[in-house]
Amino acid sequence: MEPENDLQPSDLEGDLDRLNDLSGNKILAIDKEYDESKGSPVFTVEGKYTTRGWTEWTQGFVHGSAILQFDATEDERFLELGRRKTVKAMAPHLTHFGVHDHGFNNVSTYGNLLRLQREGRVPADEWETNFYELALKCSGAVQAKRWTKRKEGGYIHSFNGPHSLFVDTVRSCRSLCVAHSLGHSLMDESDEAVSLLGRALAHARSTATHNVYYGESRDSHDVLGRVTHEAVFNVADGTFRCPNSQQGFSAFTTWTRGLAWAMTGFAEQLEYLATLDDFALDPFGGRPEVTGFMEKVARATCDFYLENSAVDGIPYWDTGAPALCKLGEDYLSRPADPFNSHEPVDSSAAAIACQGLIRFGHYLQKQGDRESGQRYFQAGMTILRTLLNEPYISTDSSHQGLLLHSVYHHPNGWDHVPKGQKVPCGESSMWGDYHLREAALLVQRLARNEPYLTFFGCLPA
Incomplete structure (x- = not known):
């Protein structure tokens, strides 16, 4: 892709407004029209979740x-809705031992509400604060x-089970980090106190080692920055078996x-670790080693993304999808x-x-690497501007989704293919809408x- 080097956050304010x-109207439409008894909304089919x-x-x-939405607009209707639905619906997620997505569900709800209190955006009732903190402590330990x-x-x-390490789970490490910084640990057998920070860092290391490639001849498809969705292990002896x-x-x-x-998972971990004292990282290898392997992952994956996305920053769903060749040799130059x-994009x-x-x-610039930091920052800004405009932003009031062309x-063939099309397009997903x-x-805050937006903004100053 080609980053726009002069694009500033203020240049996007009209698009952000x-x-x-659009976002507020779609949130209200989903709340009014969606039947929650069917389960959480996941993606749209013909514009309906x-x-x-x-x-x-996806419930979080x-x-x-x-x-x-309240954070962006200060419209009290959305604060009331988010609070009420968090209390009503999210408790089962706090004690859900069967999933790897606590960072998605619980930091997005309890964490965001607590962050608004810490920032002074909403009244800091003591018992409400305690409620959010307890929820986040439980979530991290579970x-x-x-x-x-x-x-x-x-x-x-x-x-999938104990043999399976997903790359996406690195973004659930923030749940462990928040709980750790709130003073919590996992109490295991014989009252063993297990460090939540230690487990977050160990998980990040495993992901960096087995889900990310570095062009070091690990196998015949070892390309710098390539990622495999799942790493599979032999649980009897812990050895890595295959991607x-x-x-x-x-x-x-x-x-x-x-x-x-x-x-995103490794970038936000680096931001969080920068707030910790050196002694907090000493038991886990020390700051140079910990930040070193995370920076290596972040740089490799970001570079791979930039090299394998279209000129406007939008990727196709898989860089090795079999029909990409039918788009022409120069498909990434358009x-x-x-x-x-032939193949769907994934907005x-x-x-x-x-x-x-x-x-x-942003992290690299604060660390003194202004040239690399500016390159990545401008690439992210360029992608965001693409997403904030047609054909990706959903301006149709009858369409419940916000970000179009998600897969x-x-x-598995789960995604809707509209009449007259040959691949999925025109639909939205709850994770796509949320992350947009x-x-x-x-960027609006910038x-x-x-205040700069972080997952750990929910922690005491």
Whole structure:
């Protein structure tokens, strides 16, 4: 892709205002029209949100979107909606031992509400604060309990079982980090206190080692920055067995939403670690070692994304999708075409990735690497501007989605193919909508010189 080097956050304020108007109406429409008895809304079919059972991993994005909408607009209706639905619906997610997505569900709801209190945006009632803190402590410990131990550390295993390490789970590490910084730990057998920070870092190391490639001849498809969705282990002795992919084309190609999860997950971990004292990291290898491997991952994955996305920053759903060759040799030199007849784009991957690029760029600039930091930051800004405009932003009031051309599970054929089209297009996903709102809020705050948006903004100053 080609970043626009002069694009500033303030240049997007008009687009951000339009997004906020569209977003609010769509949140209210979903709240009014969607039948919650069917399960959490996941993606749209012909413009209406529907569910698709794997787990209830999108419910936090539904109610978290209302909270972000209040944050962006100060419209009290959305604060009330987000609070009420968090209390009503989110408790089961706090003690859900069967999933790897606590960072999605609980930090997006309880975490955002607590952050608004810390920022003085809403009254800081003591018992409400205690309620949010207790929820986040429980969530972090429960997530950390879903652990596969290895000689080299271990990992939070996916809902597939103890053999399975998903790349997306790195973004649930923030749940452990928040709980750790609130003074919590996991109490295990014989009253052993397990460090939540330690488990977050061990999981990040496992992901960096086994889900990300560095061009070091690990296998015949080892390309710098490539990501595999799933790493598979022998749980009897903990040895790594093979890469795999649940939602991508293959184990040896890169599912771009998985790539985006790695980009943003490691970037926000670096931002969080920068707030800790050195002694907090000493038991886990020390700051140079910890930040070193995370910066290596973030740089490799961000570079791979930039090299394998279209000129406007939008990726196709998998970098090795079999029909990409039919788009022509120069398909990455043109804006992505969501209406092509061969392979779908995935705008949700772009919405997640643009935040990772902005965050990593911001982090590097604060660390003194202004040249690299500016490059990544401008790339993220360029992607966001693409997403805030047609054909990606949904301006149709009858369409409940906000971000068009998102893909969920192309290999399973779950995504809707409109009449007259040959590949999925024109639909939205709850994670795509949420992450567009989150990235937009991040940039809106930068444009207005407001506090920088982080997941750990919910922690005491």
